[in-house]
Amino acid sequence: MITETKNTLPKEICDFIDVCLTREHPESYLIAVLHKLQQQFGYLTREHMDEVAQRLHVPASFVSGVATFYHFFRLQPRGKFSISVCLGTACFVKGADKILDAFRAELGVDLAETTKDGLFSLDCTRCLGVCGLAPVVTINDKVYSQVTPQQVPDLINRAKADLETTETKV
Numbered sequence: 146m147i148t149e150t151k152n153t154l155p156k157e158i159c160d161f162i163d164v165c166l167t168r169e170h171p172e173s174y175l176i177a178v179l180h181k182l183q184q185q186f187g188y189l190t191r192e193h194m195d196e197v198a199q200r201l202h203v204p205a206s207f208v209s210g211v212a213t214f215y216h217f218f219r220l221q222p223r224g225k226f227s228i229s230v231c232l233g234t235a236c237f238v239k240g241a242d243k244i245l246d247a248f249r250a251e252l253g254v255d256l257a258e259t260t261k262d263g264l265f266s267l268d269c270t271r272c273l274g275v276c277g278l279a280p281v282v283t284i285n286d287k288v289y290s291q292v293t294p295q296q297v298p299d300l301i302n303r304a305k306a307d308l309e310t311t312e313t314k315v
């Protein structure tokens with residue numbers, strides 16, 4: 146059976162895959178291909194992953210398996226607000242896991258997911274280099290220090306209020 150390759154990938158990604166195909170074990174370049182895609186689009190779509198599978202001559206299930214195994218790959222677009230909870234050692238010993246749980250509960254999403262309204266994406270990071278302020282959370286470019294789980298609803302509400310202010314100004 147002949148399956149048609151849909152052309153949804155940018156030319157430079159196709160060119161990169163073509164180069165990979167000239168190398169030994171082209172499938173070992175899958176992660177590099179997915180990184181390039183995510184850099185360009187911010188996340189991986191089903192359509193793009195299927196085309197990568199076809200072009201690299203690997204099963205689509207292999208591509209989606211890799212994309213879902215590594216938490217740095219995103220399968221959904223990012224929200225307007227990117228929340229990142231630092232899980233580095235200093236933050237972790239000061240309860241960063243509880244803060245992450247509070248965000249999960251409050252937003253109803255897990256790590257690497259985006260809320261249905263497209264407002265918030267939840268991620269974690271390792272040491273932001275400000276361990277003296279632990280535990281630390283960033284929301285877009287704002288850094289919040291010594292955060293407690295009880296402050297999480299307020300942080301979310303502040304972000305929403307910022308959005309309303311910005312929209313009113315426009």
Ligand code: FES
Nearest residue numbers: 231233236272273
């Ligand atoms: S461990 Fe969180 S800022 Fe260093």
